Amino acid sequence: MHLSDRVTGAVLVALGGLSAWGGSRLPAVPGQDVGPAVFPMLIGFGLVGCGLLIAFGIGHSFEEEEEGSAPGWLYGLRALLPPVLLLLYVLLVDRLGFLLTAAGLVLVMALAFGARPRLALPLAILAPVGLHLIFGKLLRVPLPDGLLAAPW
Amino acid sequence: MEGLIQGAALVAAPDVLLAIFAAAVYGLVIGSLPGLTATMATALLVPVTFYLSPIAAVATIITASAMAIFSGDIPGCLLRIPGTPASAAYTDESYAMTRKGQPELALGIGLWFSAIGGIVGTLALMVLAPSLAEVALSFSTFEYFWLAILGLMCATLVARSSPVKAIAAMLLGLLVSCIGMENPAGTPRFTFGSPDLLGGIEPIPALVGVFAVAQVMRAMLLPDPPPLERRRFGSILSGQWALTKRYPKPLVRGNLIGIIVGVLPGAGADMAAWISYATSKRFSKEPEKFGTGHPEGLVEAGAANNSALASSWVPALLFGIPGDTITAIAIGVLYMKGLNPGPTLFTENASSMYALYLIFILANIVMIPLGILLIRASTRVLHAPRAAVMPVILLLCAVGAYAVGNNLFAVVLVAAFGCLGFVMERNGYPVAALVLGIVMGTMVEQSFVTSLIKSDGDFLPFFERPISGLLAALTLTALLWPAGVWLWKRRHGRRLPAGRAAG
Amino acid sequence: MNAMSRRTLLGSGAALIATPLAAPALAQPRWPARPVQMICPWAAGGGTDAVVRMVATLLERELGQPFNVVNRTGGSGVVGHTALAQSAPDGYTLGIITSEICMLHWQGLTEVTYRNYTPLGLMNNDPPGIQVNASSPHQDVKSLAEAIKASRPGQLKASGTGQGGIWHLALAGWLNAMGLKADHVRWVPSNGAAPAMQDLAAGGLDFTTCSVPEARAMLDAGRARSLAVMAPERLSVFPNIPTLKESLGVDFTTGAWRVIVGPANLPAEVVRVVEPALGRIYQSKEYQDFLNSRGFGGMYADAAGTARHLEQADKSLGDAMKAAGLAKS
Numbered sequence: 001m002h003l004s005d006r007v008t009g010a011v012l013v014a015l016g017g018l019s020a021w022g023g024s025r026l027p028a029v030p031g032q033d034v035g036p037a038v039f040p041m042l043i044g045f046g047l048v049g050c051g052l053l054i055a056f057g058i059g060h061s062f063e064e065e066e067e068g069s070a071p072g073w074l075y076g077l078r079a080l081l082p083p084v085l086l087l088l089y090v091l092l093v094d095r096l097g098f099l100l101t102a103a104g105l106v107l108v109m110a111l112a113f114g115a116r117p118r119l120a121l122p123l124a125i126l127a128p129v130g131l132h133l134i135f136g137k138l139l140r141v142p143l144p145d146g147l148l149a150a151p152w
Numbered sequence: 153m154e155g156l157i158q159g160a161a162l163v164a165a166p167d168v169l170l171a172i173f174a175a176a177v178y179g180l181v182i183g184s185l186p187g188l189t190a191t192m193a194t195a196l197l198v199p200v201t202f203y204l205s206p207i208a209a210v211a212t213i214i215t216a217s218a219m220a221i222f223s224g225d226i227p228g229c230l231l232r233i234p235g236t237p238a239s240a241a242y243t244d245e246s247y248a249m250t251r252k253g254q255p256e257l258a259l260g261i262g263l264w265f266s267a268i269g270g271i272v273g274t275l276a277l278m279v280l281a282p283s284l285a286e287v288a289l290s291f292s293t294f295e296y297f298w299l300a301i302l303g304l305m306c307a308t309l310v311a312r313s314s315p316v317k318a319i320a321a322m323l324l325g326l327l328v329s330c331i332g333m334e335n336p337a338g339t340p341r342f343t344f345g346s347p348d349l350l351g352g353i354e355p356i357p358a359l360v361g362v363f364a365v366a367q368v369m370r371a372m373l374l375p376d377p378p379p380l381e382r383r384r385f386g387s388i389l390s391g392q393w394a395l396t397k398r399y400p401k402p403l404v405r406g407n408l409i410g411i412i413v414g415v416l417p418g419a420g421a422d423m424a425a426w427i428s429y430a431t432s433k434r435f436s437k438e439p440e441k442f443g444t445g446h447p448e449g450l451v452e453a454g455a456a457n458n459s460a461l462a463s464s465w466v467p468a469l470l471f472g473i474p475g476d477t478i479t480a481i482a483i484g485v486l487y488m489k490g491l492n493p494g495p496t497l498f499t500e501n502a503s504s505m506y507a508l509y510l511i512f513i514l515a516n517i518v519m520i521p522l523g524i525l526l527i528r529a530s531t532r533v534l535h536a537p538r539a540a541v542m543p544v545i546l547l548l549c550a551v552g553a554y555a556v557g558n559n560l561f562a563v564v565l566v567a568a569f570g571c572l573g574f575v576m577e578r579n580g581y582p583v584a585a586l587v588l589g590i591v592m593g594t595m596v597e598q599s600f601v602t603s604l605i606k607s608d609g610d611f612l613p614f615f616e617r618p619i620s621g622l623l624a625a626l627t628l629t630a631l632l633w634p635a636g637v638w639l640w641k642r643r644h645g646r647r648l649p650a651g652r653a654a655g
Numbered sequence: 656m657n658a659m660s661r662r663t664l665l666g667s668g669a670a671l672i673a674t675p676l677a678a679p680a681l682a683q684p685r686w687p688a689r690p691v692q693m694i695c696p697w698a699a700g701g702g703t704d705a706v707v708r709m710v711a712t713l714l715e716r717e718l719g720q721p722f723n724v725v726n727r728t729g730g731s732g733v734v735g736h737t738a739l740a741q742s743a744p745d746g747y748t749l750g751i752i753t754s755e756i757c758m759l760h761w762q763g764l765t766e767v768t769y770r771n772y773t774p775l776g777l778m779n780n781d782p783p784g785i786q787v788n789a790s791s792p793h794q795d796v797k798s799l800a801e802a803i804k805a806s807r808p809g810q811l812k813a814s815g816t817g818q819g820g821i822w823h824l825a826l827a828g829w830l831n832a833m834g835l836k837a838d839h840v841r842w843v844p845s846n847g848a849a850p851a852m853q854d855l856a857a858g859g860l861d862f863t864t865c866s867v868p869e870a871r872a873m874l875d876a877g878r879a880r881s882l883a884v885m886a887p888e889r890l891s892v893f894p895n896i897p898t899l900k901e902s903l904g905v906d907f908t909t910g911a912w913r914v915i916v917g918p919a920n921l922p923a924e925v926v927r928v929v930e931p932a933l934g935r936i937y938q939s940k941e942y943q944d945f946l947n948s949r950g951f952g953g954m955y956a957d958a959a960g961t962a963r964h965l966e967q968a969d970k971s972l973g974d975a976m977k978a979a980g981l982a983k984s
Binding site (some may be wrong): 002003005008012015016019022023027029032033034035036038039040043044046047051052053054058067075076078079080081082083084085086087089090093094102105106107108109110112113114115119120121122123127128135139140141142143 | 196199314316317319320323324326327329330332335336337338339341343358365368369370371372373409537538539540542543544546547548549550551554558560563564566567568570571575578579581596597601604608609
């Protein structure tokens with residue numbers, strides 16, 4: 001996901017434009033001269049300005065070159081695994097319950113990091129149980145039971 | 153004096169001492185878990201305080217918050233996952249020290265100077281509470297506006313990247329803070345019809361996302377880093393004594409900034425850390441070392457952090473005005489226990505007041521031995537296999553974000569901010585500046601818009617009031633200073649030896 | 656500590672075993688047979704949280720099952736209010752709703768109204784006060800009212816909460832009742848009552864219309880003065896503050912109230928048990944002491960009375976919002 005400054009600058013210009021436009025369409029508030037539009041518009045213009053400066057490479061001299069080589073495109077998709085797992089967690093946790101969902105999340109992550117089953121399996125059992133003890137029992141956070149209720 | 157002795161007797165009760173110890177361990181552990189913050193540690197304690205005596209209840213809140221603020225530095229230092237918006241200011245610095253093989257030193261700085269800051273802050277609270285309260289009460293929205301702008305300017309100072317990109321990241325944070333209806337106009341903005349977005353985006357899920365999840369994402373792509381050298385670090389405290397003697401000025405300045413910024417409701421510990429880290433770099437003799445694992449900024453910011461925490465109790469105790477989310481929770485507990493905030497608390501309830509002070513000091517003293525134990529234990533994480541650490545961190549992010557409001561949407565936010573942080577980091581945009589923007593956004597807009605409403609659209613009152621005039625001058629100087637230096641250097645640069653011109 | 660160990664969330668199978676064998680009804684266990692969840696749409700540590708936790712503790716003592724408070728925050732109260740309205744009406748999810756439920760739908764921010772709940776009991780009502788800086792020339796509300804009438808529109812500034820919040824409506828309603836336009840006094844939106852009181856003390860505002868308990872610390876500190884309270888009668892905790900009616904002859908009252916409810920279509924059996932329990936709790940010394948210590952205004956209504964109160968509040972708040980131009984038509 002290493003993009004050139006032109007691309008990120010252009011994205012910022014677009015985002016700034018959108019927020020200024022979106023801000024300007026906000027309704028005025030009766031009885032007030034300064035409405036909700038002012039702040040998003042100011043930020044929007046600021047973002048457009050910064051985006052243009054970045055796209056034209058101003059201030060680039062302050063940056064340090066990033067270490068490490070860029071991985072391949074396909075390999076780069078691996079980075080999306082954590083956020084995808086978090087979304088799956090959100091979708092499944094009410095149905096499957098905290099213990100099962102969390103165990104699945106930990107197991108997949110551990111395997112993705114190259115853990116042997118000898119490490120991954122105990123981890124997938126112990127980590128959810130431990131967190132359930134801390135949060136569910138000690139701190140009274142209502143973690144959903146789902147299919148497998150905690151026995152305590 | 154009588155009040156002091158009675159206060160000491162109140163604190164010496166076994167249930168209070170037990171509560172302090174238990175809350176200390178609790179605060180240290182919760183704060184040190186990546187993805188869990190001091191605010192969360194305090195919020196989750198509230199139900200427990202129902203079953204405690206008034207002094208013990210307040211003691212748990214004070215102790216747990218002070219501990220969690222310190223231990224929030226631990227995941228930041230070891231894994232580059234800051235525990236609080238405050239520690240986001242110097243996470244990169246302490247992580248750089250870890251990579252240089254000095255994790256114990258970096259954490260020791262956090263511990264030692266946090267404890268000093270906490271104790272100095274408490275002494276300030278004891279001696280100066282009434283006059284500090286005057287300072288807080290003289291701040292109207294005009295003053296807050298300038299203060300917020302000063303805070304935002306720190307974004308360019310603390311990051312080791314292009315200043316333009318730092319400002320862009322900060323503006324992005326401000327844009328994020330626009331989401332929701334918690335704005336002066338009470339109008340839903342950029343919510344796209346989602347009720348979850350109505351309340352806006354809290355700094356905590358954003359912080360957890362851009363630092364913790366993004367860090368896990370980066371780890372997915374990188375091969376296992378070479379294991380850190382296994383060597384026994386000497387005494388944690390002796391190194392700190394040397395640093396104390398070496399950096400007396402940053403220490404004093406950090407304490408002062410912490411006390412003054414902390415006493416202003418709404419600014420609090422977060423801003424104190426940012427401003428003090430930035431001033432430390434600004435006035436340092438070796439600013440080029442900042443960001444490479446240099447202890448100077450950590451000394452100042454660590455001290456500011458905890459002294460702000462103590463002084464943020466001044467407006468809370470005297471006027472019932474919360475300085476930050478932690479004191480907001482604490483005020484609720486105070487009311488619940490019949491210790492109603494107000495000046496009467498100081499006169500009619502003097503023994504309870506002294507008890508509070510003593511708890512503050514006790515908490516900061518207890519922090520040192522417990523903190524050392526925790527540092528020794530937690531640095532083992534660096535030797536644990538990455539395949540075991542990262543999955544647990546990700547799970548903690550999910551549970552921690554959920555636990556604050558029992559709302560699964562926070563977990564979605566964490567995932568989204570993880571992606572954003574990952575992309576930003578890859579392209580040289582400092583994520584700490586984004587967090588600063590999100591944290592400060594509401595205050596900037598609120599103070600700007602309400603000031604304009606109060607002045608009927610006139611800009612003159614922004615400069616008229618004495619303190620706001622002073623802050624305005626300070627802000628404009630800081631803003632124009634680099635440009636002035638640049639111009640001066642351009643004109644005189646050739647006549648100066650190269651080395652001097654760079655300074 | 657004791658309550659924490661009792662809090663164990665048992666699966667339904669385990670619950671059957673755990674239920675004392677002496678329990679008579681086998682087919683239909685008496686409600687509550689297991690722990691009850693109480694949803695609070697606001698964050699832990701705030702005023703609403705304090706009320707619901709107090710009520711939950713006392714309900715637990717009355718009914719012998721744990722009542723666990725769960726803070727479902729977010730969306731300016733929309734998230735928690737909606738979650739409560741949409742929970743299963745089996746009696747095992749109850750909760751607290753606040754005045755905002757009769758405001759959010761007028762602004763078009765949610766579809767949920769008070770009709771989506773089964774009212775069980777009104778537990779507290781905080782009327783707004785009118786506070787000025789201690790150095791203000793106005794010694795009574797009459798003098799302030801005359802100053803308001805004499806002022807240019809928008810010249811005087813008041814605050815207390817965000818734009819369109821309950822205290823903004825209190826101002827709008829009061830001005831209306833005096834025959835002025837709702838925006839005759841400019842509203843300065845603030846992030847809650849505490850910053851507004853601070854700004855009042857810093858000299859940035861002419862007056863605030865937040866509730867008296869919210870202003871209490873500043874009043875005690877001698878930084879502010881409360882001139883009147885918009886309530887039918889004086890508050891027991893603040894007997895020196897006159898009502899708007901007795902000092903100005905303007906009969907306008909409103910307030911921020913808190914009501915214990917369940918989702919709509921709650922079984923009659925549950926209502927039969929909870930309603931009198933809430934009544935006993937309101938009368939209890941603990942609850943009265945709690946209200947007094949925090950300065951909260953006491954007000955109780957049974958289920959039917961609460962339903963009437965909700966209907967009335969929804970209408971009057973809606974009218975105030977329309978007058979102030981805040982309602983989405």
